[in-house]
Amino acid sequence: MSFLNFDSYFSITEILVTEERIQAEFEQSLPNLGYLCASSKKDDIAPKTKLDIPLWLADALCRRGESIINWEIPKIFKDSYKEILEADACSVELCKWNQYFYELGLRLPRTTTDDNHKLAEFLLEVFKSRFRIIMDSEQNPFSTPLLRGQLSTLEKKLLVQGNSGKLQLLTWLNKGVKHIETSDVIDNIRKRKRLVV
Amino acid sequence: MDPSEVEFLGEKQLVSIVPNFSFGIIHLISGSVGPFRAGLPVKVPIWLAISLKQQQKCRIIAQEWMDIEKLNDSIEAEKRSKLFTKMPSNHFMDEAQMLLMVAPDDIPDADNIRTAVKDIWDLRMSKLRSSVIGFVKNAGTYAKLDHLTAMEINSIRSLLPDALDIMLHMEHGGKPTVLQSLNTTM
Structure with a gap:
């Protein structure tokens, strides 16, 4: 199972990530869609209107042959925020910027491949330097709740998995020789049989 | 992978026992053990040794490396070297854990051996942690895992591969990635 593999229609992560709104500017007029823009009373959306639309919509509008919108990169991926991360990635509370920081960065519509590649490279650098926090707090499975605000969802998932592994190792070290437990599947089969009888 | 599963693999290692009963050869899928002659040492897998010990049918002889001086030498070597040093057994931690738990009375100096093994384990674990962090940070393309034992590799399995x-x-x-597209086409 892969943590970042969410290119599936039913992936909950994908749905949550693409819910994020990004700023877009319409290039063409859209008849009868004026209700999307709460502040205008016109029936149509005029060209050059700026609107925050969810990523899934922006993505679909970008994919068409002629571009209907011009979208702007979210501010957390802009240079000023990049500088903060470059200065010291470990002390940033990534969770407050965006729960799905990495996923969002990778999911943004592709404009120029070069730009996207740079962003992905940048995310990789951030992840690499923040990996230390995960590694350190993995050592202590009874982790402090303070840390939870600092990590993004992806990092949290990784940490939870690491912690459970560590916990298993600790119990093994304390208990020593013990019986290997029956797998859940086998247990359930027995229960099912009992139900049938 | 659960540590007890690694331990299960470690149970296949051989250990010498001195049985206090006589019995013919037992033929098992993994090979034959025995014959058992009362008072004569024989090599058996650890799982059998543990079971016989619990029934008080044998005395376990400590593994060759379970010697406080040899272990202290290993600790020193481990401290001096930047890389991992060779351990006497690929399952040294689990073997020590099992044998010391079941037969502390058969192994001379059991308490000191337990401390020494734990020392080596702690040293190697901290070495492992710092090398993993270095590996990720510097984006190394490969890592040399020489002399890492099964339990140690298993301890980073929950975090590093993902x-x-x-x-x-x-x-x-x-x-x-290439691998994923391969998976979908297959």
């Missing part, structure tokens, strides 16, 4: 997977994903800019 972290590397995430990094690979980011390196490819979120596009499906």
Whole structure:
């Protein structure tokens, strides 16, 4: 199972990530869609209107042959925020910027491949330097709740998995020789049989 | 993988016992053990040794490396070397854990051996942690895992492979990697 593999229609992560709104500017007029823009009373959306639309919509509008919108990169991926991360990635509370920081960065519509590649490279650098926090707090499975605000969802998932592994190792070290437990599947089969009888 | 599963693999290692009963050869899928002659040492897998010991049918002879001086030498070597040093057994931690738990009375100096083994384990674990952090940070393309024992490799299994997977994903800019597209076509 892969943590970042969410290119599936039913992936909950994908749905949550693409819910994020990004700023877009319409290039063409859209008849009868004026209700999307709460502040205008016109029936149509005029060209050059700026609107925050969810990523899934922006993505679909970008994919068409002629571009209907011009979208702007979210501010957390802009240079000023990049500088903060470059200065010291470990002390940033990534969770407050965006729960799905990495996923969002990778999911943004592709404009120029070069730009996207740079962003992905940048995310990789951030992840690499923040990996230390995960590694350190993995050592202590009874982790402090303070840390939870600092990590993004992806990092949290990784940490939870690491912690459970560590916990298993600790119990093994304390208990020593013990019986290997029956797998859940086998247990359930027995229960099912009992139900049938 | 659960540590007890690694321990299960470690149970296949051989250990000498002195049985206090006589019995013919037992033929098992993994090989034959015995014959048992009362008072004569014989090599058996650890799982059998533990079971016989619990029934008080044998005395376990400590593994050759379970010697406080040899272990202290290993500790020193481990401290001096930047890399991992060779351990006497690929399952030294689990073997020590099992044998010392079941037969502390048969192994001379059991308490000191337990402390020494734990010392080596702690040293190697901290070495492992710092090398993993260095590996991720400097984006090494490969890691040399010489002399790492099964239990140690298993201890980073819950974190490292997934972290590397995430990094690979980011390196490819979120596009499906070669491996994944292979998987889908198969």
